[in-house]
Amino acid sequence: MIKANDPKLKSWLPIDPSSDFPIQNLPFGIFKREGKLPRAGVAIGDCVIDLAEAALAGYMKELNVNLQIFENDYLNPVMGMGKEKCRMLRQIVSDMMNADNPELRDRPDLQKKIIHKCADVQLQMPVRIGDYTDFYSSIDHATNVGTMFRDPANALLPNWKHLPVGYHGRSSSICISGHSFYRPKGQIKAADAPLPSFGPTKALDFELELGFIIGRPSIMGDSITTEAADDYIFGMALFNDWSARDIQTWEYVPLGPFLAKNFASTLSPWIVTLDALEPFRTEGYKQDPPVLPYLQYTGNKNLDIPLEVSILGKDSKEETIVSRSNYKYMYWTMEQQLAHHTVNGCNINIGDLMASGTISGPEPSSFGSMLELTWRGTKPLKLKDGAERKFIEDGDTVIIRGHAERNGVRIGFGECKATVLPAK
């Protein structure tokens, strides 16, 4: 077991049992305090540990790195230390916060410098994303979409079970949780209309996803095996790949989604390390037919992470949970996605984001998009205040949350939240 994951660990910092961020989690992010430059931090309970201040106080000596990496707009240089040092860093923070360690516990003066309340800081985009790739790896999602738009008898396309289908997305419009964005406009053509028309989307949708962040680069021409893949994955975050279904329907043949998705995406602020998620590994989806050798893997490479989506309606004070899904429903693992992505020699960089695609489970209540939940708008959802939703309306806020739990330890992701403004 990774030492910092020990369920018996307790922090001297009071942490609510319902917190996503116990001492066994310690996810990384970037925060900013009033009048200060952004810096790297670690979440614990309702606080942020200031890694730059911790470094100043001498905690980072054994890392033997340039301490300026903690005073940066993005986590990229921290991740660039490599997996081993990132693991050491998480252990250093674990030790700092350990109830049995008096060093910081008994130094309220130092605590004031190093530990800030989350409420007093502003969280920022944690990584500088180079390239962003989105996969399409949930079999229930792909089956639902294929059933609705193509042929229920042949819902999955011939390639789907042979390779993790993916496509390149737009990095520039990926925002940190808490943002708002304008309802996108675009070309829409109703099936019975002779010509397309222009206007705001009438089918704005969320997509419940988890993404992983690359922490180690590869060289053009090299391929990463499923076995080596975990060395390249720094951690994971919640992701909402906002989609305009009507724009997508008209534009996506033959080169894939473009304006239907590149207007906005939302990323949760804390990157939960793959190490912290290790206890939640579970068996992968049984793949039949067998996959080609480069996609085969051994061990439990799936992850049991329950996820949920809530809508806070524009006129409502109460959220409604509209989906309860789980990352374990994924047909393709991250390791397979990365092996496939690089099998042709495509190089990856630190900070690249690779997202799962919509995560739907087998039950209708576990579908990961409005498209599926309302079955293309034919079965509207009821919110707690009685209002109905076919798709997402102006003023609505969509919140994705997720946490894994085992042996009394809860490893969570915080929130991935955004609000839709009326079209500009």
Place this chain on the structure above:
Amino acid sequence: MIKANDPKLKSWLPIDPSSDFPIQNLPFGIFKREGKLPRAGVAIGDCVIDLAEAALAGYMKELNVNLQIFENDYLNPVMGMGKEKCRMLRQIVSDMMNADNPELRDRPDLQKKIIHKCADVQLQMPVRIGDYTDFYSSIDHATNVGTMFRDPANALLPNWKHLPVGYHGRSSSICISGHSFYRPKGQIKAADAPLPSFGPTKALDFELELGFIIGRPSIMGDSITTEAADDYIFGMALFNDWSARDIQTWEYVPLGPFLAKNFASTLSPWIVTLDALEPFRTEGYKQDPPVLPYLQYTGNKNLDIPLEVSILGKDSKEETIVSRSNYKYMYWTMEQQLAHHTVNGCNINIGDLMASGTISGPEPSSFGSMLELTWRGTKPLKLKDGAERKFIEDGDTVIIRGHAERNGVRIGFGECKATVLPAK
């Protein structure tokens, strides 16, 4: 007329009449000298003007900017000065090199510092590309592909004449002209095979393209009109969007090309400013049916730029020109592409690359890919040495060149060249 474009201008530097880089061009790039850090330069004849040294010598005073922008790995901060100052900068360089101006002409000592032979420097990636988008805007190319793979009677898909179809590509594997790359491997499924197999592509192809580089950012939620678009375009470069046709055929439905294209792309090193290309503006393709208002534009927004592709066979000492095309065959203009890309509020950043898609003309000799030139391998091309090519073979070098010419002034792009290595 833009002053620096005046056909009457002569430089005191001897420039071969066949050079792509007369005093009327002055494209921007990044170069590196032995033992020095990369810096910004301008091409003229067979020389590079060192902008950092020119700044040290006092030439850049009127720009009133931090002169460190010239000592950078990328042109992004130079472009970030804005269109007006970039225009001033080009004029300053034009004045420096003007035969009538004794200032630098009569100072061989200063010339030694500021002007280097191209042969003595190494050209580098000129821009830090954030997001890369590839369009599909040549009607002859789209028609050819549709005819080969779908239905000759309905070669263009219903959306094609209503919007400039585009998709997001991979930035990480875009390389500067002169590189080599390994033949990509991947999943391939022959039409008559029951299952996919794994191996090196047997259908490696080039795509003759021109790309434009974004020089001004936009804010999420904002749209750029066709009229304002030119303010956001810094300049253009040659681009080869290498493609593996057999991998593409199997993977691209429904989300578009992925591994078939992200293994390598090639960019020419000099960014020719939109200003330098202004004299070559020509009428746009007549668009029928009429496009939606946000895609309409006035004026001559097309560009008359002859382009050609050569293959230097692995065992050959002589290049064979295999395609002669022209940018003017594009159905959609850059201004329309940019207006479409941002109509949904998608934001763009300085350094983003947007490429044309394969540029084919109406004649078979003007097709911009082997796929079209050999009609899917059914009509092999003959190289000068007698060898045949259906697609690109190991050891082959593909070179794209292009220059516009009018009133005795030749505005060219240099070379966009890469060599294919055997699969790793």
